[in-house]
Amino acid sequence: MFKTKYKIVADSSSNLCQKNDSAIATVPLKILTSEKEYTDDASLDVIQMVKELAECQGKTSTSCPNIYDWLNAFDNAEHIFCITITSALSGAYESAMQAKQEYEKKNPGAKVHVFDSLSTGPEISLMIERLSQNIQQEMEFNEIVLDIEKYQQKTHLLFALESVQNLARNGRIHPAMAKIVGVLNLRIVGEASDEGTLAPLHKCRGNKRAIQKLFEEMKTKGYQGKKVRIDHCDNEASAISLKNLIMKEYPDADIQVKPCRGLCSYYAEQGGILVGFEE
Ligand code: X90
16 A cells, blocks of 8 residues: 655755655765765755865765665655756666666556756756646646656756866866866856756856846746746855846746755855756
C-alpha cells in the first residue's frame, strides 16, 4: 500500500529544505573540503559554511545525491515528480533516473517522472510551485508531465556572480570565463543556456549596474510582469533592489526573495544572485 498519492522531490539546489516525509521533499547535495563534509539539509548553517570555506586553503568540491538518497525521499508515495539540478553539470539527474527504475520495479503501480531542470535554484522553485498547483487541481499524471515540460520553455534563469572560482576549480565553467571575472568589483551576468550550462552575457562594474543588467536581460527574454523568484547568497540588499526595480515597472508582479542553501551558496559564492522568472 502506498503512503500518499503524490509527492514532489527536488534536490537541495532548489534552495528549499524540507524533510523526507513532507509533500515536497528535498534531497541534500554535499559540499566537501579535506577536513569536513557539509550536508545541505535543514541543519546546515549556510552563512557559517560560506565563512569557513572562504578561509579554506585546500581543494573543495561537491557531490550529488546517490540512488538511495532519492529512494528514501520517495517515501512510499504512488506518484512522484522529481526535479534535479541541470544534468549538464551534475550527476543528480542520472542517480534520480536510477532511483526511478528501482522504485518502479519494487513498487508495482508506482510512477516516477524525473525532470531535468537544465537549471537550478529559483527556476526549480517555479517548477515546484507549478507542480503543486497541478496536483491540487487533480490533473492526470501524464497531463502534469506535459504541462511542466511546456512551462519549462517559458521560464528562465539569470545570475549575477562576483566570483566564479569554485565553478572554475571544479570544471563547471570554461576557464576563459573564469579569467574575466575575479577582477575587483566586476560582476558577471549570465544565463542558464538551453543545454543547461552557464552562459555569460555581460561583465558589469559594480552591484548597481549588475542589477540593472539583470532586469534588462529579463525583459529581453520576454518578462512582462509575471512571477519572479530571487535567491541570493548573503546579499539580501541586492535581491531587494532588483525586486524594487521590477516593481517600479510592474507593481503587481509576484516576486519572492529567499537565501540560497548550501549548494548554490558554494557555487554562486558570497554576493551571488540567481533570478528565476516567467516570460
Ligand atoms: O553534482 C554536484 O556535485 C553538483 C554540481 C553543481 C554545479 C553547478 C551549480 C551552479 C549553482 C551558479 C549560478 C547559476 C548557474 C546556472 C546553471 C545552469 C549556481
